[in-house]
Amino acid sequence: MKNINISKTQVIINIAAQTLTLYHNEVMSHHYPISTAKNGIGSQQDSGCTPLGRHVIAQKIGGNAPMNTVFVGRVATGEVYNAELESQHPQRDWILSRILWLRGLEDGVNKGSNEQGGCDTYQRYIYIHGTPDSEPMGVPLSHGCVRMRNADIIELFAQVAEGTPITLIDS
Template sequence: MSFQHFSRLPLAFRQTCRRLGVPLTRFVLLVILRTQRMQLVQSRADFVGSDCLASGTFRVSTSRFGIGQAKNSNCTPLGLHRVASKVGGGWPVGAVFKSRRMVGYTWAGCHGAAITNRILWLEGLEPGANRGGHVDTLARYIYIHGTGDEPGLGRPASHGCIHLSAADLLPLYDLVPCGTLVWIAA
């Protein structure tokens, strides 16, 4: 994989990591809701310099209901998260999931399925903002996952999750470990 130079991680991301004492991970996923894009960056130096390499920008779809942290809002939460667990490794492209269990295939009658291919389950790291109580990202089942509506990527369409194409999600799933930091910004 070739990497382009990416000079800095967002200031708000770096400040939040410092405030919470969260160390920089080898990879960081930056999700920008305004542009419906996600960028994968790889740390190249220490956290102080925040010098990174960008390895890719991906079209995503986030919530059609907007930004929000609250349970049952169907909104995409903001802030610092990490990949808490990964689901779906080893299943073929087109696997469809319900409650994190494989239930069928897109080519076998599950066209337009909501959750496909792989799941990166997110956990909020900011107490009171996206962790704990009625704002808990993990308890809200917020994922980065595949979708049966790939032509719709690039515009808000989800119920809070971050949708990604199979072509982008499968290699990303194999590359990033659990614990990888995810920054979601407006």
């Protein structure tokens, strides 16, 4: 979407409620069910947890990809997710359709490191991304990222820009 005013657009992710809410000009415009980490809240490297705090969208990836495009290492594989592909790769953590790569803004909380080690959201590869539509929403099941329905991530992707503020809260 052209001419997005990021100062007037923000996203709030409520981990307790398993929801993502998009605001334009301080008015809620969209509300989506999501799935965050099955390991809960946390920011440490290799924790498999979803980090809290203030973030921004660092990179938008996959803008012209077809729905259900499979990404590995933030690169489209040329595959389009379907049941047959899933049966061939049952252990794959599916990243589909679009990626919004997050960057933490709070030193020692979700940026850089702290006394326990690395806690950097960007270096942990924490994204908002699509997942198979057969996966439940409203239930924490991810490996740390924020999962969304494919149609929802495509809709959200079109309404945000790199630099859009994203805040992850636990209540």
